[in-house]
Amino acid sequence: MKYFYFIVVLFISIGFTSCIEEVQEKEELPVYGSKEVLVDNENGEEVIDNITLQINYFEVMDQDSQIITQADFKDKIYIVDFFFTHCPTICPVMTKNMALVYDEFENDSEVLFLSHTIDIKNDSVPQLKKYAAKIGISSEKWHMVTADKLVIYDLAAQYMVSAAEDPNSPGGYMHSGAFILMDGQHRIRGYYDGTMEEDVMQIIADIRVLKKEMNEH
């Protein structure tokens, strides 16, 4: 009997030592910000409040000096992030992870990438172009964009990610390392940690789910 317990404990410990990260095959992705929320109104009654999150129309300029608008992403699946080219910490790894997703969908015209610089001062169009060249990406597929500072920071707020000037952060800016998955109707369908390679596998799986959804409708 003693041995039996020993074996049971062994089995349990094997379960805990497993370290394989599994990519979840989702059937359906959530639509962020459109959930119905129960709130109390002033009379103390529960009413349904519908918070719809939408990204407003935008115009930005990419590494080829093309004006890019929200219309360019209509009926596309796209991944959004915020970065700056001389970022000494998380951006290189975000770029690397984004490039892994890019490689996976390189020949798929339904999937696009949109990276916003948050350092308007230093990241001119030529600087963005230089950065894009280091990774060897096509500007038709992966837009690295700049715009008026207020436009960029307002977009970050709409995507609900942080981006701010901060003299105490390495490189002078503090920002989220999130990748945001968007659908063809400009709705947020997923958040991922752009600094984690495991999240790359999940985002690739989720893009396939979105593609199926798009092609069914």
Add this chain to the structure above:
Amino acid sequence: MNINLRVVILASFVVVLLVLMILRSCSRPPQKGELVYKTHCASCHGNNGEGFRNLIPPLTDSNYLDSHADDFACIVGYGIEGEIMVNGVIFNQPMAGIEALNNVEIANVANYIYERWSKSKKKFTAKEIETRLANCE
């Protein structure tokens, strides 16, 4: 059931379980330097020091390693910026210093990197790292 048979069955159980545990655990326990590398370096420079295209330099250029052994502590501790030539390619992407690392950890990761990719296989001591760090530009 006789005692011998029970012992044999139990023993084979344990052996199978041990083999399973070894197979399922990630890998051998990392050396200290390898652990520092995986925690602080690998996400950018890659598990095999391969770097990333023309954005992040590889760590596999033994010429660069051996000619910059004296700078290693300062680069890791305080970061680096400006153009550098690695494996015949010019890189220009700033890297922040890793403030979280102490002298011992920098020495461990230096030994790991130099063991894997340098020709000199230089060995670093924590004392040496401390001296270098006190004299960074």
